[in-house]
Amino acid sequence: MAIVYLTRRFHFSSSHRLHSDMLDEKTNIEIFGQCNNPYGHGHNYELEVTIKGTPDPATGMIINLYDLKKIVNEKLISSVDHKHLNEDVDFMRGIVPTAENLVVEFWQILKDALPAGELYELKLFETPNNVALYRGEWE
Amino acid sequence: MAIVYLTRRFHFSSSHRLHSDMLDEKTNIEIFGQCNNPYGHGHNYELEVTIKGTPDPATGMIINLYDLKKIVNEKLISSVDHKHLNEDVDFMRGIVPTAENLVVEFWQILKDALPAGELYELKLFETPNNVALYRGEWE
Amino acid sequence: MAIVYLTRRFHFSSSHRLHSDMLDEKTNIEIFGQCNNPYGHGHNYELEVTIKGTPDPATGMIINLYDLKKIVNEKLISSVDHKHLNEDVDFMRGIVPTAENLVVEFWQILKDALPAGELYELKLFETPNNVALYRGEWE
């Protein structure tokens, strides 16, 4: 059976502040620049969720897109959309909300949530020009 | 001489909260929904600035794009990029930062700042799907 | 008070066949070419609905986007999304579903449906390269 990759794109609009509790104020400003602005700033994020699997012979689907949308919206998007990622999102407490860190935390939330197929890749666009991608790899 | 419209697109990433001091808390939530979240949320805004004028016979330009970029960045974008529109932006104090209100306030700032041509239109994308446009019209 | 134009973008996926009952079969093929294929073909349509009005001083809104989305989805999008425009859509009976004809019929449906503001413009993308626009003008 053919192994196919199915991607669904999601959208959310959030604010965040790049600030590390492990660094002093001066270093925070040096490293994060205008992203360290105390009141934060925001983005229209786009998240591409990719599932790897074999299409069901009867339905031609790896996973029903209705189910995929429902799961990702309930488990993840509802927690971050129209929120402040530092203040409103429990799973980001104490974690600097860079695109790199966000995409790794999103993986933890979604990896066991799928009824069919297997989570293969998350691609998070902070802007059309800044993108972080995670495939569950560790070293 | 031909009358041409020249548009330059600008980008900025900001956070905001839709909340009106003229309304009580319950009404704010009813009207603005998740956009009323106290810590705010954010967007990658795109602003299209359109100048109307006649190309200079020697240069073929209505306005030099270097000048246009410098003016709009200094007078406007630097005030809103990587900022919280309710907290950090003086000209938005007491004004609900909807796309409609933002684009009218931006017009006030830019309309007299151009060395050549005439401000014709501002088009503000809050998301690719939500857009406000202003041409300086009043009633 | 400032007159502002607010645009919301909608999406729908439909099939259609370009075929005119006023023309014989040979002429239909000559004029519409591959768009005359009997089983039809389809598009991801995008519709931009633009409202003209003055922002409410208390809310900063011409119209609440929640209301605009609800109205357009109920009155129009639900009738055309995931439908065959020749077979499934009552208001298109006997009308060739070109982008030009679609956008005029959509105007009839939406023009009196808005609780605030005034319908100013409909822009229908059949593909990113083919677009029809209507502003309610007649001759």
Next chain:
Amino acid sequence: MAIVYLTRRFHFSSSHRLHSDMLDEKTNIEIFGQCNNPYGHGHNYELEVTIKGTPDPATGMIINLYDLKKIVNEKLISSVDHKHLNEDVDFMRGIVPTAENLVVEFWQILKDALPAGELYELKLFETPNNVALYRGEWE
């Protein structure tokens, strides 16, 4: 010699109906929802064809894009563009035209058709938000 991946994007506009002959009517509606509409609906599909190979030292090309366009248009796009995927396309007979199934069938048609380089990946966009990708993998 360097191994490079060359991608060319193609477009086609088709209609389809998601319906499985292996399932009863009620189950078809439950699974496919509005995509099961009897008259079908449609999409502007985009197909990215990626070739893997080493650039020719004389021409700097893996494959001449004129040849690649000619082959893919003749062998594939002409069969699906402005067509109903369930009714007009022989190689889709009896196969539910989900994006997953389409991309696997497209691979069978294109994999042996290239004069230079090797078919590496097909990426099919049903909409900008729904994408299936195939690399010829089996299990």
Next chain:
Amino acid sequence: MAIVYLTRRFHFSSSHRLHSDMLDEKTNIEIFGQCNNPYGHGHNYELEVTIKGTPDPATGMIINLYDLKKIVNEKLISSVDHKHLNEDVDFMRGIVPTAENLVVEFWQILKDALPAGELYELKLFETPNNVALYRGEWE
């Protein structure tokens, strides 16, 4: 009868150099900066051609898109696509190829070429961020 605006988007890839024979070398560099590079540079241009007219009652078309594409490609795109706008294009001789000047010259070429409808607007994207628009207005 309804007055509708139909837009078709065209693409061409050209090189140009911003340099004015009416200015000395130093002034050319001051005004045009890196765009004055002697060997030129280039762009993927996009041109939106908008026709104003009333849809034919039998066909639902203002103008047949096959005809519009044929006319614009033959009269204009073939002269500029894969060309150097200063060196290869007769109608640009002695004219600085800014977006503003290009769009006015394009208008002269297309305004009398249409068999149905009336040329309403040309919109030329030099990049996604730099756009010139012309509607045939003079002062």
Next chain:
Amino acid sequence: MAIVYLTRRFHFSSSHRLHSDMLDEKTNIEIFGQCNNPYGHGHNYELEVTIKGTPDPATGMIINLYDLKKIVNEKLISSVDHKHLNEDVDFMRGIVPTAENLVVEFWQILKDALPAGELYELKLFETPNNVALYRGEWE
């Protein structure tokens, strides 16, 4: 520690001519067609630079985007932006400037320039439809 891929998109506008000194004039025209035009033509190129690495526990970053932008702009983009790739760019002397060859040469320039993380992938868009990708692979 999680292995994440961070991508930053860059833009440059250049002209080029596809012409091989290893081929005679007739063969050059046969192979490269209109891309062999003596005065050249041009593109708005987009380059996606992808870094592979582990986010720093203190900053959440693989590499500071300010540093990445500075390095890629200084080492690469400044050499090709608003330039003629055959005439103005030393590292392209004698190399046909196809997208395939460009992306391999870009890799040589960037692969040792990064202070953190590791260059994983370069993706070069000549147009939105023509793309070359390189991951440092050889055979």
